[in-house]
Amino acid sequence: MKRLIFTLAAAILSLHGFAQTTERIASKGYALHTADGELKPYDFSRHPIGENDILIETLYCGVCHSDIHQGRGDWSPQSYPLVVGHEIVGRVVQTGLKVTRFKVGDYAGVGCMVGSCRHCEYCDSGEEQYCLHGRVLTYGDKDVYHDNEISQGGYSNNMVVDEQFAVTIPKGADIEKVGPLMCAGVTTYSPIMHAGVKRGDKVGIAGFGGLGHMALQYAVAIGAEVTVFDITNEKRDEALDMGAVRYVNVRNIEELEGLNNMFSFILSTIPSAYDPMLYVNMLKMDGELAVVGMPAAKDAPVVPVLGLRGRRKVWFSVIGGMRETQETVDYSVSHGIYPKVEVIPIQQINEAWRNVVDGKVHFRYVIDMKSLE
Numbered sequence: 001m002k003r004l005i006f007t008l009a010a011a012i013l014s015l016h017g018f019a020q021t022t023e024r025i026a027s028k029g030y031a032l033h034t035a036d037g038e039l040k041p042y043d044f045s046r047h048p049i050g051e052n053d054i055l056i057e058t059l060y061c062g063v064c065h066s067d068i069h070q071g072r073g074d075w076s077p078q079s080y081p082l083v084v085g086h087e088i089v090g091r092v093v094q095t096g097l098k099v100t101r102f103k104v105g106d107y108a109g110v111g112c113m114v115g116s117c118r119h120c121e122y123c124d125s126g127e128e129q130y131c132l133h134g135r136v137l138t139y140g141d142k143d144v145y146h147d148n149e150i151s152q153g154g155y156s157n158n159m160v161v162d163e164q165f166a167v168t169i170p171k172g173a174d175i176e177k178v179g180p181l182m183c184a185g186v187t188t189y190s191p192i193m194h195a196g197v198k199r200g201d202k203v204g205i206a207g208f209g210g211l212g213h214m215a216l217q218y219a220v221a222i223g224a225e226v227t228v229f230d231i232t233n234e235k236r237d238e239a240l241d242m243g244a245v246r247y248v249n250v251r252n253i254e255e256l257e258g259l260n261n262m263f264s265f266i267l268s269t270i271p272s273a274y275d276p277m278l279y280v281n282m283l284k285m286d287g288e289l290a291v292v293g294m295p296a297a298k299d300a301p302v303v304p305v306l307g308l309r310g311r312r313k314v315w316f317s318v319i320g321g322m323r324e325t326q327e328t329v330d331y332s333v334s335h336g337i338y339p340k341v342e343v344i345p346i347q348q349i350n351e352a353w354r355n356v357v358d359g360k361v362h363f364r365y366v367i368d369m370k371s372l373e
């Protein structure tokens with residue numbers, strides 16, 4: 001009798017989309033099988049839906065340069081097969097019994113993190129990305145909260161994630177373009193806000209790609225006078241159209257004249273080798289260079305302390321906490337700030353990666369996950 005009641009209760013709950021499964025969730029996506037290989041179709045499974053988890057059917061996933069760096073082992077050796085992708089938006093299809101922020105049918109977003117200890121001083125202050133006991137990145141990370149399995153990302157048809165590591169999507173959001181807000185958005189919004197950039201400040205954005213074009217839009221929305229730095233002339237018109245007051249191709253030495261000692265804040269999103277002193281020297285006294293770009297370990301930029309004369313500051317920033325990720329999404333949607341996207345089927349992902357590395361993307365690829373079917 002007890003068993004019958006339990007089965008009936010489970011059936012009623014599942015009809016309403018509530019679930020707490022003991023079985024793993026079947027998933028399919030595209031994975032890398034070696035550091036230098038191509039991404040190929042891959043079937044795998046995710047941990048069961050816990051009481052605080054939601055199951056998301058992935059609709060779109062952005063293609064971040066970090067997917068390529070990490071997939072290729074630019075920063076550290078990886079384990080394969082590896083499904084990357086951390087700019088995820090989808091629809092909730094099941095909710096664990098204790099989930100309160102989502103119901104079936106809602107849109108949900110997932111960014112670069114899927115877990116953290118939740119009780120250290122950084123987690124307590126909403127900066128889970130700096131968790132003292134180790135946050136779990138969305139892919140390629142040992143998930144200590146789920147039997148040490150290696151996390152797998154969003155180039156796939158679904159995600160299972162604790163609701164605390166998912167963001168709600170405001171009504172009316174342009175769903176196709178929301179995914180990149182989870183990484184390119186918050187990674188640039190966060191340092192701009194933490195630096196206290198304000199109207200009229202002279203701001204520089206170095207690297208005008210997926211992250212850089214989001215940074216430009218946030219700084220322009222605040223009212224800063226923004227100069228964009230990149231290595232070609234190709235994106236000059238787009239930068240000016242998006243509100244930059246100046247575009248500098250750093251490969252033309254003459255365009256750099258007169259810029260030293262000008263900026264109160266510069267954000268570097270550069271993904272490859274460069275000399276950071278070029279930008280440090282452009283800072284005014286007490287100016288700040290925030291670095292978010294993460295070149296391969298062999299190309300990591302180095303700043304000599306004695307080069308920081310005039311109390312110039314250089315700091316590094318990693319994505320943003322969950323509270324700030326939600327704030328970024330809400331702010332972006334309410335201000336109409338979105339990435340410029342090229343939507344592609346997943347079958348074009350290898351070509352898309354080559355184009356990102358070759359600087360041929362304007363400005364973010366987004367994979368339409370329907371193409372997986």
Ligand code: NDP
Pocket residue numbers: 063064065066067069183184187206207208209210211212229230231232250269270271272273274291292293294295317318319356357358359360363
């Ligand atoms: P993109 O490839 O989309 O953009 C990079 C841009 O930088 C391109 O426009 C590129 O030009 C330009 N660029 C390359 N070299 C230089 C240079 N020497 N000087 C000026 N501009 C240059 O990459 P993303 O925006 O997706 O990512 C940027 C970096 O940020 C990556 O290293 C990524 O891993 C990192 N990242 C860091 C995060 C964090 O939390 N700290 C989070 C997310 C990403 P061109 O197009 O001509 O090649």
Ligand code: ZN
Pocket residue numbers: 064065066067086183184
């Ligand atoms: Zn990213």
